[in-house]
Amino acid sequence: MITPVMPTYARADIEMVRGEGCYVFDSKGRKYLDFAAGIAVNAFGHGHPHLVEALKRQADLLWHTSNLYRVPGQEQVSERLRAATFADTMFFTNSGTEAVECAIKTCRRHHSAQGRPEKYGIITFANAFHGRTLGAISATDQKKLREGFEPLLEGFTVVPFNDLAAVEAAITPNIGGIMLEPVQGEGGITPATQEFMKGLRALCDKHELLLILDEIQCGVGRTGTLFAYEQYGITPDIMTIAKGIGGGFPVGACLATEYAASGMVVGTHGSTYGGNPLAMAVANAVLDLVLEPGLMDHVRQMGERLSQALEQMIPNHEGIFAPEPVRGLGLMRGIKCLVPSRDLVNHARSEGILAVAGGQDVLRLLPPLNIEQAHIDEAVERLSAAARSFPKS
Numbered sequence: 001m002i003t004p005v006m007p008t009y010a011r012a013d014i015e016m017v018r019g020e021g022c023y024v025f026d027s028k029g030r031k032y033l034d035f036a037a038g039i040a041v042n043a044f045g046h047g048h049p050h051l052v053e054a055l056k057r058q059a060d061l062l063w064h065t066s067n068l069y070r071v072p073g074q075e076q077v078s079e080r081l082r083a084a085t086f087a088d089t090m091f092f093t094n095s096g097t098e099a100v101e102c103a104i105k106t107c108r109r110h111h112s113a114q115g116r117p118e119k120y121g122i123i124t125f126a127n128a129f130h131g132r133t134l135g136a137i138s139a140t141d142q143k144k145l146r147e148g149f150e151p152l153l154e155g156f157t158v159v160p161f162n163d164l165a166a167v168e169a170a171i172t173p174n175i176g177g178i179m180l181e182p183v184q185g186e187g188g189i190t191p192a193t194q195e196f197m198k199g200l201r202a203l204c205d206k207h208e209l210l211l212i213l214d215e216i217q218c219g220v221g222r223t224g225t226l227f228a229y230e231q232y233g234i235t236p237d238i239m240t241i242a243k244g245i246g247g248g249f250p251v252g253a254c255l256a257t258e259y260a261a262s263g264m265v266v267g268t269h270g271s272t273y274g275g276n277p278l279a280m281a282v283a284n285a286v287l288d289l290v291l292e293p294g295l296m297d298h299v300r301q302m303g304e305r306l307s308q309a310l311e312q313m314i315p316n317h318e319g320i321f322a323p324e325p326v327r328g329l330g331l332m333r334g335i336k337c338l339v340p341s342r343d344l345v346n347h348a349r350s351e352g353i354l355a356v357a358g359g360q361d362v363l364r365l366l367p368p369l370n371i372e373q374a375h376i377d378e379a380v381e382r383l384s385a386a387a388r389s390f391p392k393s
Contacts, residue, residue, distance in 0.1 A: 019046025073280025092275030097131025109263030189334025220244030
């Protein structure tokens with residue numbers, strides 16, 4: 001049977017029709033506490049008035065003109081991100097995986113422009129997720145992403161995460177960069193260690209490599225600092241962002257130092273829709289909220305409270321949750337499960353809470369950054385109910 005939409009998703013038979021703050025409502029009137037946030041996309045929940053107003057205001061003025069012309073919104077967003085990060089320059093995209101493609105091209109082009117075209121290779125890590133384009137799936141070892149799409153883009157060397165010795169052993173004259181998520185999301189909410197991140201920075205400096213951080217899921221305040229790299233005391237050469245920077249609107253970016261972007265000159269890259277006026281209006285409004293004094297303190301505080309509440313809940317559900325600490329940073333948290341995490345996520349919807357699976361055995365919680373204590377209490381109550389009613393095999 002031919003379906004009008006390619007059946008590439010195992011979709012739940014639920015139609016979401018409305019969102020309000022931390023909640024969404026389906027076509028049957030059922031209400032869900034949204035602790036998935038569109039997989040870390042809806043950074044300020046649903047229908048935030050500041051974001052809605054920014055989009056409506058821009059929609060009345062201009063939707064699209066093309067990157068053949070100056071786009072004032074791009075200049076505004078880039079100046080604000082430059083002031084708040086390591087970056088000197090950036091390229092705007094429509095998604096995270098496009099930002100990753102730009103990062104790969106930026107790294108290769110940099111070495112070519114520096115007279116080192118042989119340094120096209122990039123070291124990446126087991127269980128990473130960088131998107132679904134051919135370049136992005138080439139940068140991971142996950143069979144479920146790669147199978148059936150070979151031959152893939154050459155030049156990637158995959159090594160174990162948090163294993164500095166394996167990285168050092170993988171550096172050859174053809175390696176030009178190292179790319180990783182500071183906190184692996186799809187890989188099970190696994191943060192890089194302090195020693196690992198500092199060691200990677202040192203290896204990049206020693207061997208003239210570019211350090212590329214994928215902060216598509218863990219960036220824009222998600223971990224309790226504007227970007228996760230700030231918690232490691234290092235800076236990258238290139239960084240990809242998306243998800244939260246649009247608050248629900250499709251937008252991403254590849255940020256870089258001037259040196260790292262030295263090869264990205266006229267004609268080397270482009271995008272029809274990237275950085276369009278609508279996207280930039282929303283991104284500017286998101287920055288208004290995420291740069292508000294006190295928000296990062298709030299994210300860290302709520303993240304700790306969520307973690308503590310979950311750790312108190314876990315022992316009450318033997319056989320469902322593993323007796324180990326809650327993973328993650330800020331409001332990017334994961335619980336290791338003893339049952340298939342996707343099954344538990346699917347079942348949890350019947351108790352009115354949305355979560356996301358991470359790998360085969362981790363339940364991810366990625367709530368809006370502006371949640372309050374009452375939402376944490378409700379989330380734990382609903383997760384407990386889901387654990388109690390989970391079908392026993």
